[in-house]
Every structure is written in C-alpha cells, then in structure tokens.
Amino acid sequence: MQPVSTIHYLVLSAALLLIGTVGVLTRRNIVIILMSIELILNAVNINLIAFSHALHQVTGQVFAIFVITDAVAEAAVGLGILIALFRNRETLQADEIDLLKW
Amino acid sequence: MSTFYTATDHFSILPAIMLALFGCSILLFDAFDAFFFGGARQRRWQLLFVVMAEIGAGVGLVKQTLYLAAGGPNGLPLDGFHGTILVNHFSIFFNWIFLVAALIVAVVSYQYLETAGEHHGEYYGLILFAQCGMYFLATGTDLITLFIGLELMALSFYVMVGFLRTEQRSNEAAMKYLLLGAFSTGFLAYGFSVLYGIAGSTKLSEIAAAVAERSPWDPVVILALVTASVGLLFKISAVPFHMWAPDAYEGAPTTVTAYLSVGSTAASMAFLLRMFMGPLVSARAAWEPLLAVVAVMTLTLGNLAAINQTNIKRLLAYSSISHAGYMLLGLVAGNDTGINGILVYLLVYTFMNLGAFIVIIALRRQNIIGEDLDDFAGLMHRSPGYAVLMLVFLLSLAGIPPTAGFLGKYYIFLALVQTGHYGLAVIGVLYAAVAIYYYFKIVRSMFMRDEEQAAPLATSTGVRLAVTVAGALTLGIGIYPEPFIRFAGAALVR
Secondary structure, three states: OOOOOHHHHHHHHHHHHHHHHHHHHHOOEHHHHHHHHHHHHHHHHHHHHHHHHHHOOOHHHHHHHHHHHHHHHHHHHHHHHHHHHHHHHOOOEHHHOOOOOO | OOOOOOHHHHHHOHHHHHHHHHHHHHHHHHHHHHHHHOOOOOOHHHHHHHHHHHHHHHHHHHHHHHHHHHOOOOOOOEEEOOOOEEEOHHHHHHHHHHHHHHHHHHHHHHHHHHHHOOOOHHHHHHHHHHHHHHHHHHHEOEHHHHHHHHHHHHHHHHHHHOOOOOOHHHHHHHHHHHHHHHHHHHHHHHHHHHHHHHHOOOEHHHHHHHHHOOOOOOHHHHHHHHHHHHHHHHHOOOOOOOOHHHHHHHHOOHHHHHHHHHHHHHHHHHHHHHHHHOOOHHHHHHHHHHHHHHHHHHHHHHHHHHOOOOEHHHHHHHHHHHHHHHHHHHHHHOOHHHHHHHHHHHHHHHHHHHHHHHHHHHHOEOOEOOOEHHHHOOHHHHOHHHHHHHHHHHHHHHOOOOOHHHHHHHHHHHHHHHOOOHHHHHHHHHHHHHHHHHHHHHHHHHHHOOOOOOOOOOOOHHHHHHHHHHHHHHHHHHHOOHHHHHHHHHOOOO
C-alpha cells in the first residue's frame, strides 16, 4: 500500500475547500452556511499541519492553533448575531432575510 | 524583561497596548458600573477612557516617530517579536489615520447612541479593539500577526454593525457581513497556508524571497495569489466581492458606518499594500492585469449603481466602492507616485467621508432616521452650516478643486499617465464625471428644494466640533497640501 504523503493531505484539503465553498454558495440555512465556513477553515488547518510536518517545523502548527481560535470566535459572534436575528425575524433561511436588497 | 519580551518589543507595540488596556478597562468598569449603580448609568467616563486611550496611543506614535528620526535619514527599522512587527513611517502614517477616525467616531457616537436607545459601554471598547486590530494590520510583517490583526478588527466590526439589537435591518446587515466576511477570510487563510508551504516560513520577507525564485505563472503561486486576493479585495469592497458593503453600510448604526468606511478601508489598504508590494511583488506580471480588471469593474459598478440610490448611506457605500477602485488604480500603476497617491487618497478620504457621515448622524432625531434623500430637502434653510459643510465634503468626494479630494485623484491619474496606462486614466476621469451627477443630487436636494421640517438640527457640541474639524481639514489639505503630501511621502520609505 502506498504510504500517506504530503500530497494526499493537500488533495484532502483542496476537496474540503471545494465542499465548503459549494456549501456556502448553495445552502440557504444560515447554520449550515456557518458550518461550511468551518469546513473551509479546517481545510486551511490541514494544509498548515501537512506543510508543518513536511518541513519539520512548528510554525505551521502554531498558525493552525490561531486559526482554530479564530474559527471559534467567529462562530461565537456568528451565533450571537443569529440569535438576535432569529428573535426579530423567526427565520433561519438566508433568502428570507431580504429587508436590505442584496 | 526576558528575551521573549524585550524593551524593543514593548516599544514596537506600545500604542496597541494602550488601546487594548483601555478597551478592557471599559468592559470591566462597565460591569462594575451596572453592579453599583443599577439603572442610573453615566456614559461620559467611557468617552473619557477612549480619549485617554487615544492620547496614550498618540504619545506612543510620537515616541516611535522620534525614535525613527534619531535612527538616521531613512530610519533604522524598529522591529519587535523576532521580526513579526515592523514599525516604520508607513505604519505610523496609517496609525494616525486610524487614531483620528476612532476618536472622531467615538465623539459623535455619544448623542447618536443615546437617541437610538442602545448606549452600552461595550461599544467604546469595541472601537478600541478594532483599532488595535488595525494597528497590527499596519505593522505586522508576519502572516500570523496579520491574520490575527485582521480578525480582531473584523470581529469587532461584526458586533458593532449589529449593535442595534432590536432593529431588524441592523441584525440583517451584521449577519450578511459576518457570513461573507468569514467566507472571504477562509479563502485568505487558505492563501496564507499555501504561501507558508511555498516558503516554509510565515515571515513576509522570507516569503518574498521564495516567491521571487518561482515564475509568476507557477500554478502554486497563482493559487496562493488568487485565494489571498479574494480575502484582500473583499475587505476593501472591490467588485466582485462588494456585495456586503451597501447592506452593511445601510443597516449599521451610522457612526459605525463612518468608522467602517474609513478605518476598515484604510487598514485593509495598508494590509493590501503590504502583501502586494511585499511577498507578492515578484509575481507582478500575474496580478497587475488581474487588479486592472478588478479596478475597472469596481469603478463601473460603484459609480453606476450609486446613480439610482435614494438612501444616502447606500449611495455613499457605492461611492466608497468606487473610491476603492481609484485606489486600486494607484496600485496598478505601482510606481512611487502611485503608492504615494494611494496614501494621499486615503488621508483625504478619511476626512471627507467621515465628514459626510457626521452630517447624516446630525440629521438623526427621535423618530427620524434622517438617511433618505428627502431628509436632506431644504437643509440650507434649516441649518446653513451643515449644508455648506456637506457641500464641501461632496465636492471633495467628487474630486473638484480646491478641495482635498482633487489632490487624491490627481496623484492617481498622474501615476497612471507616468506608467503609460492611458486607457485606465481615461476611464477613471470619465467615471469621476459620473460621480459628480449623483453627488449633486444631494446638493440639489439641500439647496433647491423646500424644507419638509422647519426646525434646525439640534446637535451636541461633540458633533459640531467633529464636523468642523473634518471640514477644516478637507478644505485645508486642498488649499495648502504641502505638509500633508510630505507626511504621506515620508511613509513611502519602507
């Protein structure tokens, strides 16, 4: 069996990026859009850690920890805004939130 | 002081420490304020904290300037944290812009938030945290520092845009801004991860060396360039990543709109310049045509979409998009005049755009939103002072001499002609003519129409002071530009 190399991780990461992008562009539920954004950030993490491993460095892993922290902060703020929105509008569908024209 | 945190490190982030410290203090004291006094809250001391933070940051910036001046004619580099922070005239120039923007916005916010009934201490804390993020965007020379700075600024802005909790438009604007912002940040981070893979380092200088070894058309370089550009262009609201700007501008509290349009744009422009003139400079052959196309699309959409707007905040949002297009043209030209043009443009843009938004803030009353074209009807008869100042800001936004806006456009066009981009210069001038049309729709409403309400505007001293300062600088830079141009020119020494 072929050993797992850096290129495998990069392909996985590119696939995650693609899935996340398609998710953001096609799904209408805001929670699922937020989850798709998390997928994109996880693609970034896999990239960073794969490079970090290949280069025998720790920098990439440190960067990944910062990206994880940022993803959490973004999700917290996002869900907070979502709750405020839901209290006023009672909907989670992105295409029903249309007071301001896109 | 250990080797992990030396005196130089401390000095290189002194203004940011001041901002973060006072920002945290505001949050802490706000909690105790509620604990001790219950309902009766005093907000004035929070404003005082912001002023003290800005004084602290300003003193830090002056100290850094003096340090650089003593280091020699070009200034010794003042770098901290093993080369992840670099303080130079470029960063100091931008930090003065952020400082002025944050201070003016904090001063005019007081009355606006009282009227809106959402006056909370966190607001002032968020202004300072956002400015802290901007500081790291202007000084950072490492991908991690820049990424964290960008997110600190962006997260603060997401919350501030949605600050009117009970108003649906504000919720909606914040949600759209967050979804699109987080999406673009994901792409930016992906681009960063590829850059890290190329160079094996997160330092901009080492990435620049690694990218220079490769061809500009190397697919990996193109991948990093395109994904990073998505994030960078989103932040300055360039087409096709502009969709958030009109919605966020319209839905946000007007004070936040002012801060967003000035502070966020300036910081993102500093970030963009750092990236394109730093690590990506050797891939110029690949990004110059890309940016030229983006700039022309930005100018086209920004100016044409603004024509039909009746909401002034939305109109100014589209005009901000077109201003971003002009600044991008300076980067396409790419010579010293062009980069200097961007800096001058940003400086004058700060004052004229802030001023225009402050006039909208002054129109906000109980029950009157004051952001529709009709609300400006007959402003000349109601409050001649505000009407004349608004005229100055609009003339400047349109780029008509002797106001400051002319100066910004002049340098951009000069740079385009110097580098032989005649076609782009012609397009830019034509769209400047289109812009005059929609700016003068507001002027016509103010001067030619009869007023719908007779009462003059009742505004606080802070608002009057802020609008006067913005007006004086908009005219002042236009009439006597010499010191300001020299200030921006010194920032070029990188």
